[in-house]
Amino acid sequence: MKRLRRQILGLLGLAAGMAPAWAARDFTPQAGTWVIDAELDGKPGRGLAIDVQGNTVVLQVYGYEADGAATFYMASGQMEGDSAVLPLQKFKGGTALGGAAQDAELAENVGNVRLQFANGVQGSIQLPGEPAYAMRRFIFNPRGDQSVSRRQRFALAELDAERRPVGLWNLEVYGAGRLTLERQTPAEYWYFVCPPANEHGTVECSGEMPAETSTKKARLSYQQHLYDLSALMEVDGEPARRMTGAYLDTSTPRTMPSSGDQIWFSGFQGGYGAQRIPEPGTWIVRDEKTGKPGRGFSLDVQFDQALLQIFNYRPDGRATFHMGSGAFANSKAQIALKTYQGGRYLGGPWQSASEASDAGLTTISFDRIDSHKNMNEGSIRLPQEPLRVIERFELQPTRPDLASLMGDWIFTTSNNGQKQFVVALNVIKGNVVSNAAGDFQCEFAQLLTDTVVDCNTMPADAERALRLSFPFSYQGRSMNGYNNIAFRVRDRFGNLSGVGPLIKP
Numbered sequence: 001m002k003r004l005r006r007q008i009l010g011l012l013g014l015a016a017g018m019a020p021a022w023a024a025r026d027f028t029p030q031a032g033t034w035v036i037d038a039e040l041d042g043k044p045g046r047g048l049a050i051d052v053q054g055n056t057v058v059l060q061v062y063g064y065e066a067d068g069a070a071t072f073y074m075a076s077g078q079m080e081g082d083s084a085v086l087p088l089q090k091f092k093g094g095t096a097l098g099g100a101a102q103d104a105e106l107a108e109n110v111g112n113v114r115l116q117f118a119n120g121v122q123g124s125i126q127l128p129g130e131p132a133y134a135m136r137r138f139i140f141n142p143r144g145d146q147s148v149s150r151r152q153r154f155a156l157a158e159l160d161a162e163r164r165p166v167g168l169w170n171l172e173v174y175g176a177g178r179l180t181l182e183r184q185t186p187a188e189y190w191y192f193v194c195p196p197a198n199e200h201g202t203v204e205c206s207g208e209m210p211a212e213t214s215t216k217k218a219r220l221s222y223q224q225h226l227y228d229l230s231a232l233m234e235v236d237g238e239p240a241r242r243m244t245g246a247y248l249d250t251s252t253p254r255t256m257p258s259s260g261d262q263i264w265f266s267g268f269q270g271g272y273g274a275q276r277i278p279e280p281g282t283w284i285v286r287d288e289k290t291g292k293p294g295r296g297f298s299l300d301v302q303f304d305q306a307l308l309q310i311f312n313y314r315p316d317g318r319a320t321f322h323m324g325s326g327a328f329a330n331s332k333a334q335i336a337l338k339t340y341q342g343g344r345y346l347g348g349p350w351q352s353a354s355e356a357s358d359a360g361l362t363t364i365s366f367d368r369i370d371s372h373k374n375m376n377e378g379s380i381r382l383p384q385e386p387l388r389v390i391e392r393f394e395l396q397p398t399r400p401d402l403a404s405l406m407g408d409w410i411f412t413t414s415n416n417g418q419k420q421f422v423v424a425l426n427v428i429k430g431n432v433v434s435n436a437a438g439d440f441q442c443e444f445a446q447l448l449t450d451t452v453v454d455c456n457t458m459p460a461d462a463e464r465a466l467r468l469s470f471p472f473s474y475q476g477r478s479m480n481g482y483n484n485i486a487f488r489v490r491d492r493f494g495n496l497s498g499v500g501p502l503i504k505p
Helices: 002-011 268-274
Strands: 032-036 045-054 055-066 072-080 085-090 105-117 122-126 132-137 154-160 163-174 178-182 188-193 203-208 215-226 227-234 243-246 281-285 296-302 307-315 319-329 330-342 354-365 378-380 389-392 407-413 418-426 427-429 432-434 440-448 449-455 469-471 477-480 484-490
Touching: 032 296, 045 281, 045 307, 055 085, 055 105, 055 307, 072 330, 085 319, 154 227, 154 484, 163 243, 163 407, 163 418, 163 484, 188 215, 243 484, 307 330, 307 354, 319 354, 418 440, 469 477, 469 484
Parallel strands: none
Antiparallel strands: 032 045, 032 132, 045 055, 055 072, 072 085, 072 319, 085 105, 105 122, 122 132, 154 163, 154 243, 163 178, 178 188, 188 203, 203 215, 215 227, 227 243, 281 296, 281 389, 296 307, 307 319, 319 330, 330 354, 354 378, 378 389, 407 418, 407 484, 427 432, 432 440, 440 449, 449 469, 477 484
């Protein structure tokens, strides 16, 4: 396993443990499908799949050859702050749909691609032979099938002036423009009334403390970008409070097995609509991991809709891609894959593509019956292929590398009374990672079907020690119920989670 990880990291041009020499980002680019603004015309065309973990970025470009044939390119490497200049590469000879598994090989380097991110959902891209174009996260299903009366819940981390977490808030959005904002430690509760979002996607709310003696007034401005939320709270006579957070839904999936263990989800969005929603980004077939180039998937589930792009090869060895979308329900989706032709090629003139043919039906599923913790794996049945296990692609070392747990965290637990811990995990000693004081430590624990994270408080007095156990998440977000949350606010490089401050028009 260690040798395989080194091979993968070598393929990405990344040295394990590399520390950045540049300023940390104020956001994390959302993993999933991105588009070039000028090319979004409602017709098939080019697209981008972007995945960022820590300071490592992987970009896949699906486009076309000069003869109209569909193809794809890939770039990977380290970001420098909020930008990256990477070699864009083309491959050949890998696995085709329904074909035998085989490694691909580098066909050619086509030049450098330049990425620049303004925040977690906007940026620019310059492909070889082309000028820079604005790009943005492709949000095709912003709220899912939610009625006006459906309640939405978010966990919000408040940041201080140095952008470090100071506490966690619970935000509940109700129908008819009402929401509440509450924290347990120290106790504070606000009630807000909100009009619909303006044309820039910002909701401006006015609120007050629901106490007869209170005269405090506040304004809350927030923006929702799929599962991420950015907010700014301004209370009369106080400094503004910046918050970053994520969607959470505490409903327990009906398809999960019943047991005495508590149900945790890796990724706050794991419980939406009583189903398991996988983290968006790059996925691979588990038994095709050889440390060499091959095929991969960009999976983007937005509430009750799924978009799947497959970067693979033709029987003659030429690179190609397949794409399709479908309804996501009961933790699975059936997707009719399509092939495309005739779109824009690198450095070529603008032109839309068209569907070329049907490639068959694909099923993806995340309703594992042997586990209710791991949201980083699922299964896929591709046309003319058997059922296979897929897993989230590891761009940098994760389990069991303790460095993957480093960063600034907020933990809340209802065990032994409601408690909250704001912890900087920055010391590795033996098989645990802890804060500088050594009174809060975490380690990886291997269960029968999952690798989970076990954390313990180490009180110096007679106070009862607390234990938190939660599933590993690439995003550093796990929850069990509304009051048991593990939320990494800054990663080990100092990058903030979420899409950044409120985006101004």
